[in-house]
Amino acid sequence: MQIQTTSTGFDLILDGRPILRHRSEAPCLFVGRGDARMDMYRGNFDIEDYFIERTPLVHAAVSGSEIAFSAAPGQPARLVLQVSGDGRNGALHVRTDDSSINRIWLRVHAEQGEHVWGGGEQMSYFDLRGRRFPLWTSEPGVGRDKTTEITFRADVMGKAGGDYWNTNYPQPTYLSSRRYALHVETTAYSAFDFRRPDFHEIEIWAVPERIELTARPTFIALVEAMAERFGRQPPLPEWVYGGAIIGLKDGAGSFDRLERIVAAGTKVSGLWCEDWVGLRHTSFGARLFWDWKANEDRYPGLRQRIAELEDRGIRFLGYVNPYIAVDGSLFPEAEAAGYFAKDESGKTALVDFGEFDCGVVDFTNPEAASWFAERVIGQNMIDYGLSGWMADFGEYLPIDVKLANGIDARIMHNAWPTLWAEVNARAVESRGKRGEILFFMRAGFTGVQRHCPLLWAGDQSVDFTRHDGLVTVISGALSSGLLGNAYHHSDIGGYTSLFGNVRTPELIMRWAEMGAFTPVMRTHEGNRPRDNLQIDQDPEVLSHFARMTRIYVHLAPYLKSLVAEASSRGLPVQRPLFLHFEDDARTYAVQEAYLYGPDLLVAPVWQAGKAEWSTYLPAGADWIHVWSAQTFAGGQEVTVPAPLGEPPVFYRAGSTFASLFADLRNA
Incomplete structure (x- = not known):
């Protein structure tokens, strides 16, 4: 990574991509303090933060690979970023001696037309651009749409309605259509805000260990790098x-x-x-x-x-789950060994799951x-x-x-x-x-x-x-x-x-x-x-x-x-269309169809009462409709019959598995 200084700040460049753009009149970093209220009700959370301080660190002093941020020239640095890495992989190691800081906001450079994906497992929106996503593991909520009756009733009944961003699996990592990825190494509550046209704001309720950056020339190479970073799964049995x-x-x-x-x-x-x-x-x-x-x-x-x-x-x-019921045979064994999480008084913390209590094993x-x-x-x-x-x-x-x-x-x-x-x-x-x-x-x-x-x-x-x-x-x-x-x-x-x-x-x-x-x-x-x-x-x-x-x-x-x-x-196994068709920008926002491997395109019928279905076929290939054997040129939206038993599925012409796919009609 390169740090290019300017008269009022600096640019941080990763393999030719501007990542941070700091100017005294437009700082990239804010620090402060907050006092959060978090209420949990059976896996659902009501979270609210009271901001005590949010200070822009307008002055950035660059010394070699270090960037020291302060609120004004001549004032002590409140936070230091140590920049490391090469042209493809970089990291911003975060250091501060200010114990009052428990909130950080970092603004990452964004561009017009940029798409972003990731955030863990996001159920409502695949392309995250234009919305804010808190990253906190929880029940995903019922209905997950505040305009619907079912979500309203679930909220009233048990605070269980949820919203578009609720997820069992958040992760402070995103991939950009500019072919780089950003990951925040922290387990604290955080949020990704992609609502602004010129920057993405990363909010972290702690001082993170580091912020990792990865650049690759293709989407496939970038996804491979993510798997290498976070770990590959064993093969299916x-x-x-x-x-x-x-x-x-x-x-x-x-x-x-x-x-x-x-x-x-x-x-x-x-x-x-x-x-x-x-x-x-x-x-x-x-x-x-x-x-x-x-x-x-x-x-x-x-x-x-x-x-x-x-x-x-x-x-x-x-x-199985991590809880053990108090009236089961395992509870006395675990409690005698001191294996449960404790309450304020140092006794086994008991969690009410509705007419029965459990201890949670302390991993x-x-x-x-x-x-x-x-x-x-x-x-x-x-x-x-x-x-x-x-x-x-x-x-x-x-x-x-x-x-x-x-x-x-x-x-x-x-x-x-x-x-x-x-x-x-x-x-x-x-x-x-x-x-x-x-x-x-x-x-x-x-x-x-x-x-x-x-x-x-x-x-x-x-x-x-x-x-x-x-x-x-x-x-x-x-x-x-x-x-x-x-x-x-x-x-x-x-x-x-x-x-x-x-x-x-x-x-x-x-x-x-x-x-x-x-x-x-x-x-x-x-x-x-x-x-x-x-x-x-x-x-x-x-x-x-x-x-x-x-x-x-x-x-x-x-x-x-x-x-x-x-x-x-x-x-x-299931892949976004752009992973194999990155030259077709229309694929970047498709979230209702997917590639099953490189050669099958699946567009499930997800609305009731439909006898036909439309989907976009990526440019750069010809696509054969499995059930009719009709060939369609890529780069267009097509409509095909979709009776029950014939889900909209297409295979890439010339695939080495073409005969296997064609035989699906006889399965």
């Missing part, structure tokens, strides 16, 4: 390619239902039973019993059942983390025969607990998903099953990539809504995929059913159509199974679903090639 993972939570009846689903011609790779640990009954309905061991009253002879399924090529998956205590990895996941799950699980609730660290490492829980809150992923990964590694066991998470933060083998998109509403329905899964896959998360999937049919909002057959079928063109197909019965249609309750839905699983299995050779590419290069 071989057993996954055998079909869908069927989510059922019907106790022993789950096995009978699975047989009916298989008999309908469904290709099945796994049976996923959240309720393998048993249930407790509350006024809210049946809840899982959070003791993390098999409940053989609900699943008699489960270990034998698991072995029998595996002999047929079907794996068994379960569920900043190395002994506690090792105990959970070995005792809970290793012995109770892997050794029992589980081949995977949902690793839930990584975003739930209460912000008022006391942790073993002495760091404020508000600083550790964003880091918690990564620690949780590391515990799961450690258990898998301890049994030598990396690349064989598949656990999946919705929560994430910087570094989760190197531990978590599969993201899941969280709890979408069971509908077609713009901010919480089927379409949000696409944006989530694309945004997180740019940051090293190669594999992404979702609950087929959605999850959240509230206020009379229930699944329709059309919704399940359209969601299954998209799921066939993702790395993993998995169903979920949702939060209210009895109120919502399930795949095995409607013959037409089940027949359609079975066909989509056959399409998924048919594409296995292609998917395996993408997994190999992810392992060697870090490229995601």
Whole structure:
């Protein structure tokens, strides 16, 4: 990186790209203090900051690779940036002796027409330009649109409505269409503000360790660099390619239902039973019993059942989270060893989850983390025969607990998903099953990539809504995929059913159509199974679903090639159009279609009642519509028939997999 001084400031240049542009009349750096109010209610947060100070540091003194900022010439420096790096990779190391500073605002140079992507897993908007995005792991919210009734009612009921920026997986990293990336190395609350035409403002509620900058000549090279920085995931297990993972939570009846689903011609790779640990009954309905061991009253002879399924090529998956119920067998063991986070008085902090209390295992205590990895996941799950699980609730660290490492829980809150992923990964590694066991998470933060083998998109509403329905899964896959998360999937049919909002057959079928063109197909019965249609309750839905699983299995050779590419290069399976067509600027803002690898373009139907669908085909290639075999020139928007069972999918003419794609019509 280069620092070019001017009469009133400096320019910081990375491989020819201006990054910071500081002038005394237009400073790039502000510091100050704030006093934040943070209220948590079951994973949802109400956050408000009272600004005590925000001071522009108008004077910048450059000395070699150091830039010392002060409020005026002659005053002491309040903050120093140490610049390091070469033409492709750089860092701004932050140093200050002013202990009063707990807020920093940095203005990064922006250009007209620039696009920005990333921010972790963003569900509403793929292109972040024009909006502000707080970066704090939380429940994503119900509805996620303040203009809708469902969001209003969720807010009133439990502060659970959410907004466009709420996400289980934030990350203070963005990629620019100017082919550079910026990452803030901090776990504190932060926000990216892309609303101004001439600068992006980075807000951090702490003094960060450093700000990293990466430049590459192409988008592909930039994404590869992100995967190298944050970690590449292990390859998907071989057993996954055998079909869908069927989510059922019907106790022993789950096995009978699975047989009916298989008999309908469904290709099945796994049976996923959240309720393998048993249930407790509350006024809210049946809840899982959070003791993390098999409940053989609900699943008699489960270990034998698991072995029998595996002999047929079907794996068994379960569920776990970082909390332990006070009335379970594991709680006394963990409490006696001092493995739980503490409250103000030094006692075990108890978290109310609605008619039952839990302790949260303190993963900043190395002994506690090792105990959970070995005792809970290793012995109770892997050794029992589980081949995977949902690793839930990584975003739930209460912000008022006391942790073993002495760091404020508000600083550790964003880091918690990564620690949780590391515990799961450690258990898998301890049994030598990396690349064989598949656990999946919705929560994430910087570094989760190197531990978590599969993201899941969280709890979408069971509908077609713009901010919480089927379409949000696409944006989530694309945004997180740019940051090293190669594999992404979702609950087929959605999850959240509230206020009379229930699944329709059309919704399940359209969601299954998209799921066939993702790395993993998995169903979920949702939060209210009895109120919502399930795949095995409607013959037409089940027949359609079975066909989509056959399409998924048919594409296995292609998917395996993408997994190999992810392992060697870090490229995601689901990719934004611009990743392979960066000369076509119209692709930069597309978020409702994606490339499945380099050669398939998928444009899921995400609105109800549609019999045809329009999508943009990138310039630079000819595209063949899978179902009609009609060829379209790229660089135009096309409209094709889209009846149920024929999702809009196109393959690139000349692809080495062209014959495989053409045979989809017969799958």
